[in-house]
Amino acid sequence: MIDAEKLKILTESAKYDVSCSSSGSARKNTKNGIGNASFGGICHSFTPDGRCISLLKILLGNRCVYNCLYCPNRAEADVPRASATPDEICELVISFYRRNYIEGLFLSSAVEISPDATMERMLETVVKLRKVYNFNGYIHLKGIPHADRLLVSRAAEYADRMSYNIELPSEKSLKLLAPQKSKESVFLPMRRLASEKRALGEEKGAKRRVFLPAGQTTQMIVGASPESDGEILRLSEAMYRRFSLKRVYYSSYIPVVKHSLLPDRAAGLLREHRLYQADWLMRFYGFGANEIASEGENLPAEYDPKCAWALKNMHLFPVEINRAPLEMLLRVPGIGNIGAYKIMKARKFSALDFSDLEKMRVVLKRARHFITCKGKFYGNENRAAVRALLAAENESVKYEQLSLFSSPELSLSALTGQL
């Protein structure tokens, strides 16, 4: 059995990776097996920082030969080091899983000796877990850049999800802060996995292999380098399109290491929150990155990106709730996917007025300024006042004038991006 000290070191080294989801795979249990995957994902616990524990997130080892400046495990750092054997990890996963502590394994590793050697040991762990321990639960595997492509695609046959971390939003920042990594060393394996998955997806019949059923994700640190939100969102959009990523995670920078090239202040959680909101707009609301923020622009702190967009496009509002198409309903500030869905369903039976929306618990605090119900406008402000607000926003004047649109109970629930 793994000892507590080792577990502690390997967990603390892994905890800054924000990805925690266990969704997207519907792997079935086998006859002699243990475990299956739940398509929607399951959270098993929550830590006092408000993040969920779903997978056993752990490093195979933290003796790293790389020297990325922002990383607490970089080669030059003076931290306790440990590595676990594949059997120790497997035993831990199985006994935690039997007690329903976890949904599966998230295995990552520092680059020990060489990328190939590291990837090989990770592969060994995953194969053992699947073949010897007959484990059918969720496995998320971190890819090691520069590792041999055969190792990688073999690993992908056993994992549910793989991820390569892009880490920093531009090649320039990568050169500066993580000299052993390059954009291409991350993009290349992502591209290969994506095309392999696509090719296998076209195969038909019972022999079709399972290959990364939960797809790929990536993560980048926000606030350690000077890129604007506009640039970051464009990068995300391109990755969603080119590699069919399931998620991009944003992790606001925490200074765990002091260095002259790194900011000594943590990037605010609010920025991370706004980026997640914008990311959601791109994935579920039909927005393009160029609509949300221009290239060099940062997202406003006072209100969410959808409000910002609506204020810039007041000529499209107000929309009539009983006639507007779904795409337009989704663009009303304060109306989300569920709200829009409820409205679409309910309005088939009778025309909805304002009190109907209230009864249906559609959030109207922001929406009221952008909609009409049966032709009637219920906003507290008349249109001119909202226009004035838009003007005020354009001149980027004081916070107080705009606070009308920022909800005070704004929770940073996207702290980890798990929602």
Place this chain on the structure above:
Amino acid sequence: MKIYLTDGTPYGFYTAAFFAPEGEDLISSQKNVQLTLGCEIVCVETDREKAERVLARLRRCDPFAEEEISLILRSKDGRRERTALDYLAKILDRRAPVRAQLSDPAVLAARDFVRRVRGEAHRFTGFLRFTEGENGVFYAPFEPDNDVLELILPHFAERLKNQAFIIHDVKRKKAALYNGRERAIVCTDEKVSVSLSCREQDFQALWAEYYRSANIAERPHEKQMKGYMPVRYWKYMPEKNRDL
């Protein structure tokens, strides 16, 4: 006004519904129901045949409503029978599914009840904790608000197929047994003593250690933790009860 008192089972509910309570009439399974002036209590003897007739009509109108109503009846809320009856009456009245009429209060209430029960069942697929007994049987006590034991049993029986386990609803004094092949629901005593396997304490300690290490102490957000994982569920979770 009449109050139809049932035994709390779905068949009891449908039997009472057969007598076509109208207007202000109520169905309840609670003995301590509040009486108003001039109300009359009718004890309903569960009659499968009558219940089946109501059910057959319901299935003709909406094939999915039966499951929704069974979920509503699992709620801890004392108004569950009333909510179910309002929903049932609406469907039978329209002779069609009414699920999408979200501006109707009866539909909305039914939807809320269903969501709360389903939501809690989903939560316990995550928050349930097994302990390994000396005899190799895994034991998981829990105290759900709603009656979700039967809802989570299939999930665990599929997932932990080759593992004998007991899931015990301590408050309702019933347990689900699984021996690797068959499942059964039985009544239990309130206190069950289980002797733990020798490794159990070690794994609980490891789990608590993992839980502590995974936390980012510089970013406390207890409110969010408690929002997602309410304190009333902590009782049987080793990571919240072991101070190392």
